Amino acid sequence: MTGSGKTTFISKVTGRTDLKIGYGLTSCTQEIQVVETMLDGRTVRFVDTPGFSDTYLSDTEVLEMIADYLAAAYSQEIRLSGIIYLHPISDNRVTHHATRNLDMFRKLTGEKNLKNVVLTTSMWDKDTEEERVKREQELKTKFWSVLMAFGAKYSRHDGTEGSAKQIASMLVKNKPFYLQLQEEMGSGNKALKDTAAGKEIMVELSRMKEQHQAELAGMKEMLLRTSAEENKAAVAALEQHYKKMLRDMERTLADERRMNEDAVKSLTERINALEKRGFCTIM
Numbered sequence: 001m002t003g004s005g006k007t008t009f010i011s012k013v014t015g016r017t018d019l020k021i022g023y024g025l026t027s028c029t030q031e032i033q034v035v036e037t038m039l040d041g042r043t044v045r046f047v048d049t050p051g052f053s054d055t056y057l058s059d060t061e062v063l064e065m066i067a068d069y070l071a072a073a074y075s076q077e078i079r080l081s082g083i084i085y086l087h088p089i090s091d092n093r094v095t096h097h098a099t100r101n102l103d104m105f106r107k108l109t110g111e112k113n114l115k116n117v118v119l120t121t122s123m124w125d126k127d128t129e130e131e132r133v134k135r136e137q138e139l140k141t142k143f144w145s146v147l148m149a150f151g152a153k154y155s156r157h158d159g160t161e162g163s164a165k166q167i168a169s170m171l172v173k174n175k176p177f178y179l180q181l182q183e184e185m186g187s188g189n190k191a192l193k194d195t196a197a198g199k200e201i202m203v204e205l206s207r208m209k210e211q212h213q214a215e216l217a218g219m220k221e222m223l224l225r226t227s228a229e230e231n232k233a234a235v236a237a238l239e240q241h242y243k244k245m246l247r248d249m250e251r252t253l254a255d256e257r258r259m260n261e262d263a264v265k266s267l268t269e270r271i272n273a274l275e276k277r278g279f280c281t282i283m
């Protein structure tokens with residue numbers, strides 16, 4: 001998730017101080033960033049991605065961006081050694097959004113690859129110890145129980161360089177693998193929208209469309225009623241609200257178009273899209 005401390009983690013583990021780190025609820029990683037370092041005598045590359053539930057990017061845009069990178073990596077036979085999934089322990093509730101993100105994550109990764117995942121909690125310096133330990137227990141026994149049953153490991157990250165390195169070291173000796181999404185798109189020739197992760201997005205988009213439609217219809221009716229009562233201030237406020245709803249609807253429709261257009265995107269177009277967004281490798 002955005003704001004969980006991904007870029008900060010990579011900055012700690014690589015010693016790079018020039019990475020863009022977000023502040024507050026907004027995020028800074030708008031593109032995919034690969035940062036190379038030496039760890040345990042090996043060259044290790046960290047791939048930093050924008051997270052789901054981003055302030056500026058929709059989940060569709062984030063998934064598409066990740067898919068562009070993964071398809072390009074697949075074409076060059078670049079495999080992953082592991083995934084570090086960060087979750088801020090200071091989050092006092094696991095929202096509907098966070099649960100959906102976990103589903104997306106599982107479908108993107110594939111069950112058989114979950115043994116190469118370290119579920120990591122960050123931000124232990126916030127809140128009281130008692131609260132955090134309670135939440136940690138809840139994550140392990142409830143929200144992460146399926147992932148852990150498939151072999152995902154768990155670790156606390158205390159925010160230090162040593163802790164970040166120790167977590168990364170848990171993965172460096174793994175047998176490199178392709179994510180489920182890469183296998184589906186690469187050898188399976190599936191369009192993004194037909195992959196397990198893509199389908200999850202498509203279902204969500206159609207649910208959102210229905211919700212927008214219902215809300216717009218309700219608002220229109222209210223607007224007509226208020227116009228008849230000649231309450232100018234109320235009409236202006238409602239119109240404002242109606243316009244915002246229309247914009248939300250347009251965004252959902254644009255995301256749907258994006259997924260449909262992605263189905264006919266070539267590898268060259270994916271690589272161009274990555275470069276246009278500022279994909280960078282930092283050595």
Ligand SMILES: Nc1nc2c(ncn2[C@@H]2O[C@H](COP(=O)(O)OP(=O)(O)O)[C@@H](O)[C@H]2O)c(=O)[nH]1
Binds near residue numbers: 021029051126
């Ligand atoms: N208190 C605290 N803040 C952190 C920690 N790690 C990251 N942050 C802050 O959380 C915000 C989001 O971090 P960032 O690395 O950009 O998250 P990303 O969106 O997952 O890449 C930034 O303001 C960081 O300075 C931590 O361990 N403790």
Ligand SMILES: [Mg+2]
Binds near residue numbers: 006008020027029049
């Ligand atoms: Mg970031």
